[in-house]
Amino acid sequence: MIIKTRTKPLPLTKLESAIPRLSPQFPALSAMKEDLKKRWKGYSGELQVDYHLGNLATSCTILQDVYLRVNGKNVQIDTTANAGRSIHLIDAKNYSGTITFDTDLKQLTRSDGKIEAGFEYPLTQLENQKFLLSNWLQQHNLSNIPIYYYVAIADPSTIIKVEGDRNKIAKFVAHGAAIPKMIMDKERELARAGQPKLAQYQIGKMILQECGTFDKDIMKQYGVTRKDILPGVICPDCGLRGIERKHSGWWCSKCKQKYYNAHLKALADYFLLVNDFITNTECMRFLQLTSRNTATRILKASGLVYIEKHRHWVWRRL
Known part of the structure; x- marks a missing residue:
């Protein structure tokens, strides 16, 4: 077994x-x-x-x-x-x-x-x-x-x-x-x-x-700071960073295709590389959104949990 x-x-x-x-x-x-x-x-x-x-x-x-x-x-x-x-x-x-x-x-x-x-x-x-x-x-x-x-x-x-x-x-x-x-x-x-x-x-x-989980501080090893991590949702097919939010999806100008869940990988990257919590403001910056309401809807729909005391969101699955 x-x-x-x-x-x-x-x-x-x-x-x-x-x-x-x-x-x-x-x-x-x-x-x-x-x-x-x-x-x-x-x-x-x-x-x-x-x-x-x-x-x-x-x-x-x-x-x-x-x-x-x-x-x-x-x-x-x-x-x-x-x-x-x-x-x-x-x-x-x-x-x-x-x-x-x-x-x-x-x-x-x-x-x-x-x-x-x-x-x-x-x-x-x-x-x-x-x-x-x-x-x-x-x-x-x-x-x-x-x-x-x-x-x-x-x-x-x-x-x-x-x-x-x-x-x-x-x-x-x-x-x-x-x-x-x-x-x-x-x-x-x-x-x-x-x-x-x-x-x-x-x-x-x-x-x-x-049993624990093996990890290594890759960021420290290679001198990567949070400022070095560039924002933007990445196209799952061609890898273009910064695809645009359009009509409840993400439009890649290179592939000429729409993706509905491309932001999930971007959020996972954020929690892995930047911080273990995210605010609405940070979500707007990292996903390159112009609407605070859109950021809130995305965070709610992404399985995140809102911590009212700290006014931020955590991804418990990570």
Whole structure:
């Protein structure tokens, strides 16, 4: 059973919202676009691996995108699969080309035929996750639970090479499609060894109750201020910013088409990038409206809640 499903990461969503609202001359714009590309590739890889791990849903309690606070540190795990006798951690990696694990230097490199680049060694990363999760379990009176981990390579065309201990890497690293069988093989091994069964669902619910949401201050990282976020409703088709409000809809002069709910994305951008509440005046500015009554009607119809004491609107869904 999958009791926690993956959603698009907040840093990725923030980048998607911020980039179209920045001046083309913004100093960090190219770096933000590159970051967006990398985060999309990582997220896409996680979804690819999720597809294969779905085969375990009838025998495991699965939590996607686990984010816990342990001993003053944050631990983020792509997927945990609580099986019959142990917990399995899966880290999805979306590399293209050829990757090489060096077991002596604890180093991972990738080559696309032109450029060779180094990355954080995934097994060290997973060892730290295992250590912190083990501590978390002990703090919740759950001791002696076996924890295993795997690196799931999302792209089946990625070539995996090893310098050093090939057998060691083979125990932990495989393409995403092979991971479910590795987990079930380990579970059968534990059953033969007499390892007692886990209350896998109950443990999963305990983890779920303390799961947070990973976030990153993208604005601070790239020096984006609220003044840098340009106003205007963006056309959902061509991306033109500043489409005009006409007759209860939004008219794009480029597409020559009318959209009735284009303002919802603009409001979502506002709450994500500018403030966690909005006034009628700010709504007029950000949606580029000339009528206060129109702004009020839009805010009411958008599922917002008016806080009379503060004379502003909040979007509780966010």
